[in-house]
Amino acid sequence: MAKKGxxxxxxxxxxxxxxxxxxxxxxxxxxxxxxIVFLRGTWCQNxxxxxxxxxxxxxxxxxxxxxxxxxxxxxxxGIKVYTDSFKIKFPILSDETREVIKAYEVFTPIKWDSFxxxxxxxxxxxxxxxxRYSYIGENQSDRPSAQEILxxxxxxxxxxxxxxxxxxxxxxxxxxxxxxxxxxxxATYVTQNVESNLSHMEDLKNVSLKxxxxxxxxxxxxxxxxxxxxxxxxxxNTTSDEFTNIQQMNDILSGNILKTxxxxxxxxxxxxxxxxxxxxxxxxxSQTKVLAxxxxxxxxxxxxxxKGFAIVAxxxxxxxxxxxxxxxxxxTQLQAxxxxxxxxxxxxxxxxxxxxxxxxxxxxNSSNIIQISNGVKQIAIDTLQLxxxxxxxxxxxxxxQTDLSKIQEVETTxxxxxxxxxxxMQYHVEQxxxxxxxxxxx
Numbered sequence: 001m002a003k004k005g006x007x008x009x010x011x012x013x014x015x016x017x018x019x020x021x022x023x024x025x026x027x028x029x030x031x032x033x034x035x036i037v038f039l040r041g042t043w044c045q046n047x048x049x050x051x052x053x054x055x056x057x058x059x060x061x062x063x064x065x066x067x068x069x070x071x072x073x074x075x076x077x078g079i080k081v082y083t084d085s086f087k088i089k090f091p092i093l094s095d096e097t098r099e100v101i102k103a104y105e106v107f108t109p110i111k112w113d114s115f116x117x118x119x120x121x122x123x124x125x126x127x128x129x130x131x132r133y134s135y136i137g138e139n140q141s142d143r144p145s146a147q148e149i150l151x152x153x154x155x156x157x158x159x160x161x162x163x164x165x166x167x168x169x170x171x172x173x174x175x176x177x178x179x180x181x182x183x184x185x186x187a188t189y190v191t192q193n194v195e196s197n198l199s200h201m202e203d204l205k206n207v208s209l210k211x212x213x214x215x216x217x218x219x220x221x222x223x224x225x226x227x228x229x230x231x232x233x234x235x236x237n238t239t240s241d242e243f244t245n246i247q248q249m250n251d252i253l254s255g256n257i258l259k260t261x262x263x264x265x266x267x268x269x270x271x272x273x274x275x276x277x278x279x280x281x282x283x284x285x286s287q288t289k290v291l292a293x294x295x296x297x298x299x300x301x302x303x304x305x306x307k308g309f310a311i312v313a314x315x316x317x318x319x320x321x322x323x324x325x326x327x328x329x330x331x332t333q334l335q336a337x338x339x340x341x342x343x344x345x346x347x348x349x350x351x352x353x354x355x356x357x358x359x360x361x362x363x364x365n366s367s368n369i370i371q372i373s374n375g376v377k378q379i380a381i382d383t384l385q386l387x388x389x390x391x392x393x394x395x396x397x398x399x400x401q402t403d404l405s406k407i408q409e410v411e412t413t414x415x416x417x418x419x420x421x422x423x424x425m426q427y428h429v430e431q432x433x434x435x436x437x438x439x440x441x442x
Contacts, residue, residue, distance in 0.1 A: 005105050005121055005136045012036075012125045013103035017093040018076050020083045024069065024093055026129060033066040033158045034125040035149060038106050039092070041074035042082035046120065046140045051088060057146035058089045066153055073098045106136065122149065126158045194411055201408045208401050215394040222387035229380040236373040243366040250359050257355065268341050275334045281327040288320035 006013065012034075016025035026034075037054065039047045054068065061068045068090045072079055076094035083092060093100075101107045106121040120143045124133035133152055135144050144152075295313030 005134050006123070006131055008131055008134060010131050012123070012129045012131055013100065015071075015093075015095075015100040015103070017071070017095055017100065019069075019091040019093040020076070020080055020088070021091040024091055029067050029069075029125075030129060031127050033064075033127060033153065034129075035061065035066060035068045035153075036104075036123045036125065037068070037070040038101060038104065038121045038123075039070050039072040039074075040120075040140075041072050042079055042092075043074070044140070046143065047072075050120075050143050051082075051092075052086060053146050054090060055086070055088050057150065060146075060150060061090075064150070064153060066158075069093060071095050071100055073101050124149070124153060124156065124158070126156075132156050132158060198408065198411050201404060201411060205401065205404050205408065208397060208404060212394060212397045212401060215390060215397060219387055219390045219394055222383055222390060226380055226383045226387060229376055229383060233373055233376040233380055236369055236376060240366060240369045240373055243362055243369060247359065247362050247366060250355060250362065254355050254359065264341055268338065271334050271338050271341065275331060275338070278327045278330045278334060281323060281330070285320045285324035285327060288323065289317055292317035292320055 012026060014026045016023065018024075037050070039051070041047065042051075051070070054070070058068060070090065070092045072092055073095050075096045079092050079094055082088070095101050098107060104121070104123065120137040120140060122133075122135040122144055123131055126132045133156060137143055292313045295316065296310060299310035299313055
């Protein structure tokens with residue numbers, strides 16, 4: 001923000017700069033009034049209009065015993081090109097580093113240039129090098145004319161030292177009233193803007209508070225959702241573990257079935273052996289019956305002498321018949337056992353197939369549940385991360401709120417001080433009006 005220049009009554013800031021007419025310093029002009037015109041540079045269009053006019057009135061300034069110089073924030077080479085072309089008579093000083101411009105508080109800081117003249121300015125300095133007048137334009141085209149500067153010099157009575165204090169007092173009072181009026185206007189303008197800023201800041205603060213409350217609720221909801229998802233994930237993990245245990249039990253059951261099946265196979269093999277033995281017994285029984293039949297035939301032939309042999313033959317035949325019956329009973333029982341074993345084997349086979357199907361389904365479902373569990377976990381993690389980000393936003397909003405409160409406090413303080421300045425200015429204007437009225441009555 002551009003500053004408004006040095007106050008009237010202050011000492012002029014010293015300087016020593018190279019110029020179009022050699023090295024110039026403030027000390028060189030001590031003892032005579034001095035007009036200093038600050039320029040942006042010879043490239044400035046408004047400056048190009050002002051310099052020829054000052055050049056045309058330069059002798060008038062000298063006739064009044066007033067020196068005239070200009071200070072430009074530009075290198076000397078560029079200034080000389082212009083002054084040589086347009087034959088500028090008064091010296092133009094090169095303030096390339098803009099230190100003097102800064103000292104006279106007529107600058108604005110910008111990124112590509114440390115200090116530049118923000119608005120045109122003119123200072124009138126008396127013989128004691130006190131600032132008696134300053135004109136800070138409102139824009140680049142707002143500049144006093146050379147004739148106006150000469151008239152102001154006359155009103156200040158710094159070009160002629162024979163005026164009395166009585167002559168200078170009305171002029172002084174007039175200048176002071178104008179200065180205070182300008183300060184009062186500036187203070188009013190600043191006060192209005194500060195009040196407007198305070199109003200905007202209050203609105204912004206309310207909006208920020210509303211946003212903060214919404215974000216706070218949003219963050220709380222996200223944390224609650226995270227807890228719910230986390231509990232759901234834990235339940236899914238427990239279910240997945242249960243399915244894993246069922247699968248392990250199913251594996252054990254399947255192993256038992258396989259073992260039972262092996263035993264059944266062995267039992268079937270044993271029944272087959274017994275069946276074979278029953279066949280052998282049946283065969284022996286048949287042969288025994290044939291043998292008994294033959295013995296009976298021979299006993300009949302022998303007559304009375306073969307009766308004992310016939311009894312033996314009958315017993316053998318009876319034994320053979322009993323053996324055959326027993327063998328047939330064994331065969332029948334073994335066949336029944338074999339049928340039951342085959343039936344059981346078929347049942348076990350069907351049961352095994354069913355258990356394998358269950359195992360496959362459990363494995364698939366367990367895998368799906370694990371995927372769901374992992375997905376829910378990831379959702380929970382993402383939700384927590386989003387909640388953390390929202391929490392950061394909330395903290396940022398809170399910090400902004402704090403900063404706004406601090407700014408508001410500063411603005412309030414500035415407003416209070418400006419109001420005080422405005423009141424002081426009003427008081428001084430009233431006092432000056434009183435002094436002016438008294439001086440006119442005398």
